[in-house]
Amino acid sequence: MIKELFLSPRRIALFLWHWLLGGFFLGTLTLTGPVRWATGYARSAGWSESAEKLAVFSLIGALAAVSLLLAAALTRKTESASGPAGRWGLPAASLALFLTALALWLNPKLMTNSTPQSAAEVFSWSEFVFGPYPEEDRLAGLKAEGYTAVISLLSPAVMPFEPVLLAREKGAAKEIGMEIIHIPMLPWVSSNDHVKARLKEIERRGPGKYYVHCYLGKDRVNVFKTMLSSVSGGARLKSLGPADVRTLNDIKKLERGAITVLRKDVFFTPYPTDEEYFAYILNGTVKSVASLLNPDNPDDLPWIKKEEAIAGKYGLKIVNYPWKKLDATGRAKALREIRALEKPVVIHAFLAHTADSLGFIAAYRGGPAAATAAQPASEGK
Template sequence: MKKERNSLKYAALFAWHWLCSGFFLGTLTLMGPVRRITDHARAAGWSETGEKAAVFALIGVLFFVSLLCARLLADKTAAAGKAGRYGLPAGALALALLALWFWLTPSLMIDRGMKSDAVIVSGTEFVFGPYPGEERLSGLKEEGYTAVISLLSPAVVPFEPVLLASEIEEAQEAGLPLIHLPMLPWISSNDHVEKALSELLAKGSGKYYVHCYLGKDRVNVFRRMLAGLSGDGAQAAPPPGSARTLYDIKSFERGAITVLAKDVFLMPYPTDEEFFGYVLNGSVASLVSLLDPANPENLSWIKKEKEIAAKYRLPLASYPWRSMDTAARKKAVEEIKRLKKPTAIHAFLSASPDYAEFKNAYRD
């Protein structure tokens, strides 16, 4: 066996089994242990760092388990008779195809309790939901929808390009126009969406079904952009349970999140992922920065936040806490309490003096 393991044929068998079994085991891991851990981490208030560490630990275990499985299967294939030499690789391929089918069937990933919801802006109705299958597309046509707006991006490989191609074909068969506005699940590279939205609103009529993969983060950011263009901030709020909120997490990458009052949160400066998942998804109505431009280290962060808030039409107020005297701070707290809620207030780090001082001032 040692001699066979040094052969090119054995290396090819090992690579085949590692690819196929690794993909299958990876799918099981993501849909089982990883999903359970992330759900628990968010419910228990783990930081993003802690959550990622747990996930990476599982990925490490998966890596070694898949290696062992691949070696075992390669050994058995090399030592087997004709039936085994073909049957074992074919079985591994079947498992990989099963996993691929799972990923290409979003209905298996969708929360069964999820419901579509709608907003009407300037006479145009937008209905938000998850990826529609062939049957759902036909139903949308019968229900009188003008078009489907797909936010799937070819850059989110390997699944979204395949799903998008299927959707284009199925929409054509259903006789339903499809508007493709690829939207990436982070805060940049989505400028084209705003332009297209403006053009749709200018028409003043129509009914559109808007979706990404699961109908969560990207559709809620789309909703935020829509509300900004319409000037109706109320439209930005997602329905209960359809978006992550700051109640769902107790820590960000840069520190803890404190609930100061009902729908009032004190947090550190969000990372790009945290902005997209917890702030720009319509669950925050007012954003407040405590960063002081007198500190040169804050300038780039202040500039970045202003650009994000302007782009996604999120009201942003700035109170340079470090430079304010006692009277100014008291007035600032009173003004912040009158802002539309939910309100998210941030220093840069939760361990900073500004964070602690503001928390005490707000609660006094």
């Protein structure tokens, strides 16, 4: 069947037509149905990031297989159909399904399963309100409410809908006389180096009121808020509304191991992945990070440098206490200083359940006496 399907350019073109257009529709159904349900369940059940990814990738793999088989079947059906209506009907149906899915993506209100919320923060120099993509009526309302500008975090790299939404937003804003400040952000930690420079430019403009949005007003706006606080020297004066953020209280595991709650707002974790950093730490819900990695260990050093770079970029306080090499006096001192860090605080080794990690947890829970009595462990990280 597959060999016969790929013999002619026409068959290849038909197959790609059905696969790409129909696959986009099936992908939309999968993301808004099974993937959303699976991730919601995974987070409520405290699954690790890796387990959640595995579930999502399994669904995507099933989607790819189904879309390939369906495209092959539709290609054979199209070629065997008699008359122009039969031969053009199925390709037209695939196109219609694609356009239907695209229309959904171009309407962010339909792509969320809850009522969007806005959150406002007043900093020392301006007020910023955070929320989802603003439709034309919302833009008009922002103009009437005296907003200085709208800051759009949509990225042209998020194809195919964010470039269209961005163009539509700019067109609507031009008609009503609202300024759009475009600061594209991607939902991972290594691709937003330009944001702080743009925030400095906004700060130099003086006081104003800004509406900040990404697509659904979730992860990217929360990371933007963290970077904004860093640029402002942490001068956040008050919070004016609820924020849609994920916290470490919502999950039980990270990819490299379990989360241990040592006390209120004190979490012991393994070294977070980039995705975990973006979703749970850089969103403003963590104030300090204490790393137990050892800079004298060549295996640890690249991870320490990477984390320091992330912390510097996003204005996160990070300290290092190489637990493995500290003597009893050093460990007691480290515990005192870690307890004094601004909370919420994340304390991490590389893995969560090595002997050194368990030794730290026991020392933290046991107080200074336990730390003084503890001997440096000999196990690796």
